Amino acid sequence: MTDNTDITIPAVGEGPEYEKINIWLPALALEAARRGTAVIEGKTFRNCLIEGPAVLLPIGACNFDGCNMGDAQGDIRNLLLQPLGPQKVTGTVAFKDCQFINCQFLRVGFTGSPDFLEQIQQVLTGGAQ
Template sequence: MTDTQTAPITLELLGPGPEYKKVSVWLPQLFMETSRAGSLVIENRTFTDCLIEGPAVLLPLEGCHFDGCNMGDAHGDPRNLLLLPMGAQRVTGAIPLKNCKFINCRFLGVGFTGAKAYLDDMVSALGGAPA
């Protein structure tokens, strides 16, 4: 077998924002940058005309707005984008957001989770469950 060396993958930092315009945002990277800066919640950010990329599951905590966004391919049923938490207190592994705005963004490979009321509102906002 031949030993090959490859250069390490380096990503340009997204930075602390608070605004991101017309950029691709890889959610795992944004979460890690935020956690390395001392916070486990992505807060007070505005994303305009961005591609928001997973794989990831977002947990909007409060004050989050999605205006004019394409939430992703739901394969005919908006519930395919949603995950219901099994525990009553926590969701481990999801990326928490607080007071974030997404304006005319497109989501790719992203699911959403939260309280049942939030998930029900998302289903309604996305056109309802198929009959």
């Protein structure tokens, strides 16, 4: 058996601005948790590659401006996950009041309120379903 204790993942950092870097969402979420917060709040991501596997949960006023949301394999709804519970979604990376500008998402799904899911679907399909 191989000893993997020497494997390290470079720190993403506390921000508040991230520009032209690759961000592995599980690492960003873990760093936030180690700082005592479950929500990544008030950050700006510009021209970043944001990678999963992960499910992003926007709360508050998150904006996605000029972003490539990922490979939907022909149907944008493939990237969207509807929560079944009315109050909470477990296992997501939560963002509050964050800006995503010209970012590319890879292996990331999106979840949130019904209004958010409908809005992002409308924006990305140009209103077609």
